[in-house]
Amino acid sequence: xxxTTQPPSMDCAEGRAANLPCNHSTIxxxxxxxxxxxxxxxxxxxxxxxxxxxxxxxxxxxxxxxxRKSSTLILPHATLxxxxxxxxxxxxxxxxxxxFGAGTILRxxx
Amino acid sequence: GAVVSxxxxxxxxxxxTSVKIECxxxxxxxxxxxxxxxxPKQSLMLMATSNEGSxxxxxxxxEKDKFLINHASLTLSTLxxxxxxxxxxxxxxxxxxxxxxDTEAFFGQGTRLTVV
Numbered sequence: 001x002x003x004t005t006q007p008p009s010m011d012c013a014e015g016r017a018a019n020l021p022c023n024h025s026t027i028x029x030x031x032x033x034x035x036x037x038x039x040x041x042x043x044x045x046x047x048x049x050x051x052x053x054x055x056x057x058x059x060x061x062x063x064x065x066x067x068r069k070s071s072t073l074i075l076p077h078a079t080l081x082x083x084x085x086x087x088x089x090x091x092x093x094x095x096x097x098x099x100f101g102a103g104t105i106l107r108x109x110x
Numbered sequence: 111g112a113v114v115s116x117x118x119x120x121x122x123x124x125x126x127t128s129v130k131i132e133c134x135x136x137x138x139x140x141x142x143x144x145x146x147x148x149x150p151k152q153s154l155m156l157m158a159t160s161n162e163g164s165x166x167x168x169x170x171x172x173e174k175d176k177f178l179i180n181h182a183s184l185t186l187s188t189l190x191x192x193x194x195x196x197x198x199x200x201x202x203x204x205x206x207x208x209x210x211x212d213t214e215a216f217f218g219q220g221t222r223l224t225v226v
Contacts, residue, residue, distance in 0.1 A: 043203050043217035100154040
């Protein structure tokens with residue numbers, strides 16, 4: 001599966017949008033982009049995933065560039081409870097493994 | 111979304127004993143489950159892929175005789191840490207995925223193992 005690169009940490013003010021970038025320059029045509037987050041001492045939580053179109057759900061929006069080499073996860077109105085480690089993962093469709101990188105520590109501050 | 115439940119959430123055991131961790135998919139059938147280990151301030155590391163009715167597939171460097179995985183039914187996989195030592199103390203997390211081309215994986219809440 002393609003490797004991803006994320007900034008190690010980011011800060012965001014409560015109530016503002018949090019934009020988390022992810023580079024996946026070696027992504028293949030059949031690989032999806034998945035985002036998960038992990039709040040301290042809990043199992044990871046699924047957020048969103050996409051192939052090439054932008055996606056939105058009740059938690060977040062996923063913006064994938066046209067060349068698919070990078071993406072951005074947007075939390076539209078961050079709250080203190082969104083403080084977590086956010087993982088961007090690319091995976092082959094119907095592929096089994098999810099391989100986690102280091103992720104981005106997002107700190108939402110009041 | 112689908113629910114994956116792990117039990118126990120915390121366990122303390124003596125060095126040399128074995129500990130079993132259960133992972134259940136509560137509202138769906140999972141032919142494949144995954145076991146991860148996470149040390150403090152580190153990311154999740156995939157240990158093995160558990161396949162219902164067959165042997166687990168272990169990642170490189172993971173001792174299959176120490177970390178026994180059983181996936182006897184479509185809703186239950188177990189991880190047994192045999193002859194546990196303090197260095198096995200970690201956060202163990204299981205995961206299961208719905209069948210389908212691009213489905214997401216769901217994770218258990220994790221098990222904090224402390225070996226004393």
